[in-house]
Amino acid sequence: MSLQRLVVDFMFFVIVTYIIIPNLVLRFIGIGTFKRQKSEGVALTFDDGPDPDYTPRILDVLERYNVPATFFVVGENAASYPDLIKEIQGHGHQLGIHCQQHLCPWFLNPWATWRKWDEGVATLERLTGQNVEWIRPPWGLFNLALWLWLKWRKKKVVLWNVEGLDWFTQRRPEQITDRVLKKMSVGSIVLLHDSGGQPRAPENTVCALESICRKLTVERRLPVVSLDLSK
Known part of the structure; x- marks a missing residue:
């Protein structure tokens, strides 16, 4: 067997072991992760913040409709806007970590992976x-x-089963709303964003959130509850 073939086979083994198998088990099969919650209601979650322009506006909408949410924050953003973290807490919302930096795990070596996640957890806990x-x-x-x-760290992974695809600027608020409401059911975990994505994409999320909260709480009478993974 040639050296080139050995290198190709080794790289294939690394890719399968390091990337494909973990994503197959955790993301697609869902072993060891939560794509739905335990409570009889739906849970709203927001990724990539906090953001000084959009997070306060999202908090205002949530407060107006008395709707709880969970914010999965990026550690470096949280460190840049600590007052927003306090504001999220002050409104009674839950917090989780979205890594110290918003980097694709596929391109992080093992040492960088552990360091970035430990840094993110330490930042949010501080x-x-x-x-x-x-x-x-x-x-x-x-x-x-x-x-x-x-x-090793005994953390719970929260994924989702409904997403608004709201990271695209061209995604209109009514499109986000329609997609979320169409796919939502009791136990759903909904993924939205209060930062990140294409430029000004969260502007559409803010507008869509108003409609989503109104339709859920007033028209559908479907409870929007805090994320519950305890049962």
Whole structure:
């Protein structure tokens, strides 16, 4: 067997072991992750913040409709806007970590993976004074090192089963609303964003959230509840 063939076979083994298998097990099969919650209601979650322009506006909408949510924050953003973390807490919402930086796990080596996630957890715990129990990886993607980190640190992975595809600027508020409401059911975990994505994409999310909260709480009378993974 030639050296070139050995290198190709080794790289294939690394890709399958480090990337494909963890994503197959954790993301697609859902072993060891939560795509739905336990309570008889739906849970709204927001990724990529906090953001000084959009997060306060989202908090205002949630407060107006008395709707709880969970924010999976990026550690470096949280460190840049600690007052927003306090504001999220002050409104009674839950917090989880979305890694220290919004980086694709597929391109992080094992040492960088552990370091970035430990940094993210430490950042959020320092700002909140509370233990971080829930994590959500960027794009919902995994590598083998993250899988092992989850086991070692005893963290729960919160994914989703409904998403608004709201990271695209061209995604109009009514499109986000229609997609979320069409796919939502009791126990759903909904993914939205209060930062990140294409430029000004969260503007559409803010507008869509008003309609989503109104239709859920007033028209459908479907309870929007805090994320519950305890049962």
